[in-house]
Amino acid sequence: MEVKNNKISKVSRRDFLRTSAAVSVAAMTAGSHSIYAAGNEELKVALIGCGGRGKGALKDYHNAAKMIGPSVKVIAIADVQKDRAEAVAEQYNVPREHVFTTFDGYKKVLATDAEYVLIATSPNFRPVHFEAAVRANKHVFMEKPAAVDPPGVRRIIAAGEIAKRKGLGVVAGTQRRHQKPYLETAAAIQQGAIGRILSARVWWCTGQLWYKPQNPGESDASYMVRNWVSFTEMSGDHIIEQHVHNLDVANWFIGRTPTQALGFGGRARRKTGNQFDFFSIDYDYGDGVTVHSMCRQINGTYRRVSEFFTGTNGTTWGEGNMEQINKKSVTIPEFMDGHPKVIEHFDMINSIRDGRPLNEARNVAEATMTAIMGRIAAYTGQIIRWSDLMTRPESLYYDLTLRPSAEDFEKGPVTAPPDDVVAVPGEEKEQEKKKRKRKK
Numbered sequence: 001m002e003v004k005n006n007k008i009s010k011v012s013r014r015d016f017l018r019t020s021a022a023v024s025v026a027a028m029t030a031g032s033h034s035i036y037a038a039g040n041e042e043l044k045v046a047l048i049g050c051g052g053r054g055k056g057a058l059k060d061y062h063n064a065a066k067m068i069g070p071s072v073k074v075i076a077i078a079d080v081q082k083d084r085a086e087a088v089a090e091q092y093n094v095p096r097e098h099v100f101t102t103f104d105g106y107k108k109v110l111a112t113d114a115e116y117v118l119i120a121t122s123p124n125f126r127p128v129h130f131e132a133a134v135r136a137n138k139h140v141f142m143e144k145p146a147a148v149d150p151p152g153v154r155r156i157i158a159a160g161e162i163a164k165r166k167g168l169g170v171v172a173g174t175q176r177r178h179q180k181p182y183l184e185t186a187a188a189i190q191q192g193a194i195g196r197i198l199s200a201r202v203w204w205c206t207g208q209l210w211y212k213p214q215n216p217g218e219s220d221a222s223y224m225v226r227n228w229v230s231f232t233e234m235s236g237d238h239i240i241e242q243h244v245h246n247l248d249v250a251n252w253f254i255g256r257t258p259t260q261a262l263g264f265g266g267r268a269r270r271k272t273g274n275q276f277d278f279f280s281i282d283y284d285y286g287d288g289v290t291v292h293s294m295c296r297q298i299n300g301t302y303r304r305v306s307e308f309f310t311g312t313n314g315t316t317w318g319e320g321n322m323e324q325i326n327k328k329s330v331t332i333p334e335f336m337d338g339h340p341k342v343i344e345h346f347d348m349i350n351s352i353r354d355g356r357p358l359n360e361a362r363n364v365a366e367a368t369m370t371a372i373m374g375r376i377a378a379y380t381g382q383i384i385r386w387s388d389l390m391t392r393p394e395s396l397y398y399d400l401t402l403r404p405s406a407e408d409f410e411k412g413p414v415t416a417p418p419d420d421v422v423a424v425p426g427e428e429k430e431q432e433k434k435k436r437k438r439k440k
C-alpha cells in the first residue's frame with residue numbers, strides 16, 4: 001500500500017490481501033501449524049453439556065480432526081437433561097456407563113481416559129468445570145463466556161496458568177480469534193496500518209433469544225438450567241453471554257484491557273429471569289482511548305453485530321474492511337480459511353501435536369471480565385474500575401459471587417431468584433445513605 005498525497009484511500013479486501021506475503025497457516029495464533037497424515041491415531045474426546053452448542057462443538061471437533069487425519073472416539077458425555085445426553089450417546093455410540101446426568105457428572109467424565117474435553121454448559125459452571133479439567137490433565141475447548149462473576153474469572157485465569165505449566169491446550173469459543181478476516185485485520189493493526197487506535201464502537205444489537213417458563217412442579221434447578229439465558233446467575237446477562245465476542249475483539253485489537261467502565265442499561269420486554277434487555281457502556285482504556293459498547297436483544301430494533309476502530313491513520317470495521325489515510329504498506333500472513341468454529345479445533349489439535357499448545361484462558365477470561373465490568377456499571381450506576389475486580393479485595397465488587405453458584409447446584413436443591421425483579425441503578429448508594437442517616 002502506498003501513501004498518496006496523504007488522502008484516505010479505500011482498500012478493498014482484494015487490495016488488502018494483495019499486500020500479503022504467504023507464511024505459515026495461522027502463524028499469528030499458534031506458531032507453526034502442520035497438517036498430519038492420516039494414520040491409525042485416535043483422538044479421545046468427551047463432552048460436558050449436550051445442548052445446541054455442545055453438539056455443534058463435537059461436530060466441529062470431528063470435522064477438524066478429519067482435516068488433520070486422526071479418527072475421533074467419543075469416550076464420555078454429561079448433561080443434566082437426560083434426554084439430551086442419551087441422544088448424543090446414541091449418535092456417537094458412547095457406552096451407557098459413560099453417560100452422566102447429574103450435576104457432578106463432569107467429575108465422572110474427567111475420570112475417564114478422554115484426552116480432550118469440550119465444555120459447553122451455561123457459563124456459570126465454567127470455572128468449576130475448567131478447574132477440574134485442568135486438574136485431571138485434559139486439553140480443553142471451552143465455550144465463551146468464561147464465568148459470570150469476578151471470582152469466577154480469576155479462577156479461570158489461575159487454572160489457565162496451571163494448564164500452561166502442565167502443557168495442556170486451552171481454546172475458547174471466542175472464535176473471531178480463528179477467523180481469517182479478523183486475523184488479517186489484527187496483523188495489519190499490529191503493523192500500524194491504521195496507526196495508533198484512538199477509539200472504537202463495538203455492537204451486538206439483535207432480537208430476542210428464546211425463553212422458557214417454569215413447568216408445574218419443576219424444580220428451580222431444572223428451570224434455571226433450561227431457562228439459563230434469562231438469569232444473570234446462569235449467563236452473566238447478555239452483555240457477557242453474547243457481547244463478549246465484540247469486547248474480546250476490542251481487547252485484542254487495542255492490546256490491553258479497559259481501566260474503567262460507566263454505562264446504562266435496562267429492561268423493556270423480558271418476562272422471565274432478571275436480565276436487562278439493553279446496555280450502553282463507555283469503556284476507558286487509558287491513554288485517551290475509549291470504546292463505546294452497545295448490546296440489545298429487542299425485536300423490531302436496528303440490528304448489527306460489528307466492531308469499528310478509528311486510528312490515527314485510518315479506520316477498520318467488520319470483517320477485514322479498512323480505510324487508510326497514509327497507505328502504509330503492511331505484510332499480512334496467510335491464515336487458514338474456513339469456518340472459525342471448525343478452525344478453532346483445528347488450531348487447538350495442531351498446536352498440541354506441535355508441542356506448542358495454544359492457551360486462550362486469559363484472553364477469554366479478560367473479555368469476560370470486561371463484560372462483567374460493564375454489567376456491574378449498568379446495574380449499579382457507578383464507575384467500575386478494572387482494579388475493583390482484579391486486584392483490590394477491599395472493593396465492594398471483588399468478591400461479588402452470584403448465587404446459586406455452581407457449587408450450590410452440586411450440593412442440592414437451589415432457589416431461583418424471583419422472575420422479573422431486576423437491578424435498580426443507584427439503589428445501593430441510596431440504601432447506604434439511609435443507613436448513615438439512621439445512625440446519626
Ligand SMILES: NC(=O)c1ccc[n+]([C@@H]2O[C@H](COP(=O)([O-])OP(=O)(O)OC[C@H]3O[C@@H](n4cnc5c(N)ncnc54)[C@H](O)[C@@H]3O)[C@@H](O)[C@H]2O)c1
Pocket residue numbers: 048049050051052053054078079080081084102103105106120121122123125143144145173174175225241
Ligand atoms: N461461540 C458461539 O458463537 C456460541 C454460540 C452459541 C452458544 N455459545 C455458548 O455455549 C454455551 C452453551 O450454549 P447452548 O446454546 O448450547 O445452550 P443449551 O441450553 O442448548 O445447552 C446447554 C446444555 O448444558 C447442560 N448443562 C447445564 N449445566 C450442566 C451441568 N452442570 N452439567 C452438565 N450439563 C449441564 C444443559 O442441560 C444443556 O443441555 C453457552 O456458554 C453459550 O454462551 C457459544
